[in-house]
Every structure is written in C-alpha cells, then in structure tokens.
Amino acid sequence: MTIDLRSDTVTKPTLAMRRAMAEAEVGDDVLDGDPTVRRLEGRVAEMLGKEAAVFFPTGTMANQAAVGALAPLGTVALVDGDSHIVHSEMAGAAANSGVQLWPVALGGGRRIMDAEDLDRSMRLASSHGSDVSLVCLENTHNGAGGKITTLDALRALWDTAVAHGVRVHLDGARLWNASAATGTPLSAFAGCAHSVMLSFAKGLGCPVGAILVGDGPTMSRARGVRKRLGGGMRQSGVIAAAPLYALDAHLARLPDDHANARLFAEAVDGAGDARVVTPDTNIVMIDLPAGVTSERVVAHARANGVLISAWNAGRVRAVAHLDVDTQAVLTGVTVVRAALEACASTAEA
Numbered sequence: 001m002t003i004d005l006r007s008d009t010v011t012k013p014t015l016a017m018r019r020a021m022a023e024a025e026v027g028d029d030v031l032d033g034d035p036t037v038r039r040l041e042g043r044v045a046e047m048l049g050k051e052a053a054v055f056f057p058t059g060t061m062a063n064q065a066a067v068g069a070l071a072p073l074g075t076v077a078l079v080d081g082d083s084h085i086v087h088s089e090m091a092g093a094a095a096n097s098g099v100q101l102w103p104v105a106l107g108g109g110r111r112i113m114d115a116e117d118l119d120r121s122m123r124l125a126s127s128h129g130s131d132v133s134l135v136c137l138e139n140t141h142n143g144a145g146g147k148i149t150t151l152d153a154l155r156a157l158w159d160t161a162v163a164h165g166v167r168v169h170l171d172g173a174r175l176w177n178a179s180a181a182t183g184t185p186l187s188a189f190a191g192c193a194h195s196v197m198l199s200f201a202k203g204l205g206c207p208v209g210a211i212l213v214g215d216g217p218t219m220s221r222a223r224g225v226r227k228r229l230g231g232g233m234r235q236s237g238v239i240a241a242a243p244l245y246a247l248d249a250h251l252a253r254l255p256d257d258h259a260n261a262r263l264f265a266e267a268v269d270g271a272g273d274a275r276v277v278t279p280d281t282n283i284v285m286i287d288l289p290a291g292v293t294s295e296r297v298v299a300h301a302r303a304n305g306v307l308i309s310a311w312n313a314g315r316v317r318a319v320a321h322l323d324v325d326t327q328a329v330l331t332g333v334t335v336v337r338a339a340l341e342a343c344a345s346t347a348e349a
C-alpha cells in the first residue's frame, strides 16, 4: 500500500465524519442561513475570542476575502516572500483586490519576518510613497517547515504594525498545530491580528473548508467578498458538519502528528548527507546535498511506495497527518533514507 506523506491535505474523511455530514441539519446559507454553518461560525469565533466568523470553501478564498476586506485598492500588503499568499494564490491580491504584495526583506538568515524586519520594510515602503495598509503573517509557516511564530514574536509584530497604523491578517491554516505544540491558546494568537484564517482541510482531516474570524464589520465585508468570488454556498451545513465533528474528534490528536514528524526527522537526518530541518510541528523539510535533486529523490521514494513532495530543486517535504500512523511513518523512514542514500551515491559532481 502506498504511504502518502506529501501533505496533510491528503487525508480522507473517516466514516464517522461522513456520517456526521450526512446527518447535518441544513438550510439555505445565502438566503437566511444554514443552522450547522451558523453553529460552526459561532463556535470558532468564540474559540478565537473574536466577534464573528465566516465559513469558506477554501483557505485561499478566505485569505483573499481578508485582503479584500482589510486593504483598500491601490495599497500595499507586506508579506513573507515564502508564504502561501505569495506563491500559491494566483496573484489573487492584485487580481481580486488591486493590492500589491511586497515581500519583507529578512535579516539574520531568518526564513520568517520578525518585528525588526517588518519595521524596516514599513519605513522603506513609506519612504517611496507606498501606502501600506496590511501585513499578512503565516503561522505555522509552511515554507519554513511548519515553523511556529511564538506569541511573544507575534505580539512584537502586532505592536509594530499597529504603531504604523497598519492592519494584520494571519494565515493560520495550521494555527491549530501552533497552539497544540506550544500550549498557547488560539485566542492569544488571534489577539495579535484583525483577521485570522484557519483551515479545516489539513491537520483536522476534513475534506473541505476554512474559516475567517474577526470583528463584526470586517467579517461582514468578508462575507460580501466571498459572495463576489462565487463562494456563497447553499446547504453548506453538509460540509460544515465535518469541522464540527473534527473539533471534537481530531483537534486533540495533533500532538501525535508532531511526535511522528519528530520521529521521522530524527531517523532521516544525515542519510546521504541530507540535512533535516528540526520540525516544530507536523512538517519535515529535508535539504539535499549538492548534486542531488528533489525530483530524483521523490521518484526513488515513489517507486518504493512512499510519496513525498519536491518543495524546490534542493528541498523535499514530508508531512505527518491523520492517515499515517507511527508504523507507516517508520516505513516512510526506511524508504526515504534508502532514496537519499541511493541518490547521493550517484550524485552528479
């Protein structure tokens, strides 16, 4: 059987989750509200300590709605260059909202911006006459390897943004993982942002869905952007029932994924001279030695029944999730180690 470590998005809904979906009470969410969607929105807004929430089909649409709700046309949003909103959202901020993304220059070999980086970029952008309206943060940070921005670091970023009169959106697709790994309540992280997106289709194991939380007026604008983007959904209680189930059944097990990621990382580090980035959460990045390409390592592992993904030419990614238990992770270790060693032994000089 194939072991799929490419992403935590590959999980399939369990039978119990499918039952909860089948039995959901529904209504027309565009006309007068779907009761299950309303229940989910209320529950997550409360967990995050925010006034309101809007349910979305995807995290991408929720991020885009946040940009549309918080950043006026013709303004600049400062971002991490290596973030989902930059790489994987089809230039949406520009195309949908007329907002230019400006990657923050990072100091000190960092992969994620800190408050000093943000302050420097803010001053640089303003000195060129750019009107910075928004900062988009990502926690955990996927491209950096599921890295956590701690509450202290996030507060410093928030203070800097607020001092410059700029709003903050947090892409918290995996904020669940940051909270589970640190013990920091979700609401404490959310206190450092005007809007927060959380995904249900990653560690929580749902087939679809994300949510945006924030204050009432911002969420009401985001609801309007969602409708404009074609995201007004009808009997969406059928899909909202999955996250309601997952909050009860799957949220508490995220530390299992983190333990599996650590196990994988420690066992793979050094094979064929590859270097593993020590994981904070469920994502493991493996940096390959010169002459070894991610394409070859991925193909070798695939031929032996384990799927991992090529993050870039010199980096591969493996992710622990609900559908891989410790035994499967150990098989993954054997196959990935063998792939790294085989590729290193035939590396091009």
Ligand SMILES: Cc1ncc(COP(=O)(O)O)c(C=O)c1O
Pocket (backbone or CB within 6 Å): 009, 057, 058, 059, 060, 061, 063, 084, 085, 138, 142, 171, 173, 174, 199, 201, 209, 210
């Ligand atoms: C950090 C981050 N943000 C946003 C998204 C977008 O989520 P979706 O695939 O639901 O659009 C992803 C998806 O992988 C992600 O990793």
